[in-house]
Amino acid sequence: MNLKRILLFLLLAALLVTPVSAASDTKTDLRLPIVMYHHLSPKKKLQGDYVLSPDELEADLQYLREHGYESITTKQLIGWSRGEVQLPEKPVMITFDDGYESTIVYAGPLLEKYGFQAVVAVIGSAADLFSEKRDHMLDYSYLAWDAIRDISRGDTFEVQCHTYTMHKLNTRKGCGKIMGEGYTDYRKKLTEDLTRFRDKCAAEDVQLTDTIAFPYGVYSDETISIIKELGFAAAFTCTERVNHLTGDPDELYELRRFNRPHGISSEKFFSKWED
Numbered sequence: 001m002n003l004k005r006i007l008l009f010l011l012l013a014a015l016l017v018t019p020v021s022a023a024s025d026t027k028t029d030l031r032l033p034i035v036m037y038h039h040l041s042p043k044k045k046l047q048g049d050y051v052l053s054p055d056e057l058e059a060d061l062q063y064l065r066e067h068g069y070e071s072i073t074t075k076q077l078i079g080w081s082r083g084e085v086q087l088p089e090k091p092v093m094i095t096f097d098d099g100y101e102s103t104i105v106y107a108g109p110l111l112e113k114y115g116f117q118a119v120v121a122v123i124g125s126a127a128d129l130f131s132e133k134r135d136h137m138l139d140y141s142y143l144a145w146d147a148i149r150d151i152s153r154g155d156t157f158e159v160q161c162h163t164y165t166m167h168k169l170n171t172r173k174g175c176g177k178i179m180g181e182g183y184t185d186y187r188k189k190l191t192e193d194l195t196r197f198r199d200k201c202a203a204e205d206v207q208l209t210d211t212i213a214f215p216y217g218v219y220s221d222e223t224i225s226i227i228k229e230l231g232f233a234a235a236f237t238c239t240e241r242v243n244h245l246t247g248d249p250d251e252l253y254e255l256r257r258f259n260r261p262h263g264i265s266s267e268k269f270f271s272k273w274e275d
């Protein structure tokens, strides 16, 4: 009987103590929704799953502000995972993939108006092409290297890697491994591409974050181990879910994002976030 009482006492004591020690832990759960945009155009015939009207973007930013969201940069997120940075209470991350000229023409002024920051995922080969062509057709133009340099040094945008030549759906899907390809060959191909991207950014004086957006969201454990080896600190996927982070730096290699399609209201789109 006595032993039972002692055990019961110990059990109750443990139950009482546990929540206290958990609460004193500095790293708590972080709810981080991330929205993924691509191209922007006021032309109705161009709008679709990956092309939004500037008005729809503005409605989203207004929604986020009204609902108390504050945007965070990749630098802040990485700093937080290392225990060096405090994040706002209701963080959100805003991302623009592919590096269209429409990102700076339409999104830039709107982000500034609402006090938000965003990260732009740039494709090396597309930037090369539009640095040579020098034509500016907002319907389809990608950012040239000088524009990428400018935004990377401003306050509104960060720049991240979207691979140099691997933004394609051939035998290889994005920067994923081809079926039957050996790890050594895959590692060599991916390392060459990402190193070329970084070298080009350094040559063009682009300030680059240590982050990557996987083209088409294709990746595997092997992709992650290679980018880790190369010193990347975070990677963005296309899995549509809210991130719940504990502060472990390894969690940042599979950040989930919601693609924002044209044709639905901000309320309807953001209701996906309520989980």
Ligand SMILES: [Zn+2]
Residues within 6 Å of the ligand: 097, 098, 162, 167, 215, 216
């Ligand atoms: Zn892309």
